[in-house]
Amino acid sequence: EVQLVESGGGLVQPGGSLRLSCAASGFTFSSYDMIWVRQAPGKGLEWVSAINSGGGTTYYADSVKGRFTISRDNAKNTVYLQMNSLKPEETAVYYCVAVGRWGQGAQVTVSS
Numbered sequence: 001e002v003q004l005v006e007s008g009g010g011l012v013q014p015g016g017s018l019r020l021s022c023a024a025s026g027f028t029f030s031s032y033d034m035i036w037v038r039q040a041p042g043k044g045l046e047w048v049s050a051i052n053s054g055g056g057t058t059y060y061a062d063s064v065k066g067r068f069t070i071s072r073d074n075a076k077n078t079v080y081l082q083m084n085s086l087k088p089e090e091t092a093v094y095y096c097v098a099v100g101r102w103g104q105g106a107q108v109t110v111s112s
Contacts, residue, residue, distance in 0.1 A: 002024075003024070010107045020112060024078065039092055042093070048068065051071065
């Protein structure tokens with residue numbers, strides 16, 4: 001059974017940093033691209049970032065480029081999203097997505 005479990009969310013002040021993790025199981029992690037998507041309160045889904053299976057190619061939404069970094073550890077079946085210089089409008093539930101499945105999400109709240 002495919003499982004994606006996000007962790008690392010929480011409350012952070014504007015300008016602060018958080019690192020999200022997504023632990024994957026139930027599929028050959030190293031063979032699949034991984035994606036982060038977020039949904040702010042009352043808004044639609046927004047694609048945030050992606051990384052290819054080997055970790056050598058990364059993609060970012062323009063809104064997060066230069067502030068967020070996606071990475072993966074195929075030995076640990078885990079993908080990460082380092083988020084720096086966070087803004088209040090980035091308050092959202094952040095989801096890890098792969099092989100057509102979604103994790104339960106991690107709440108990130110950016111507020112003073």
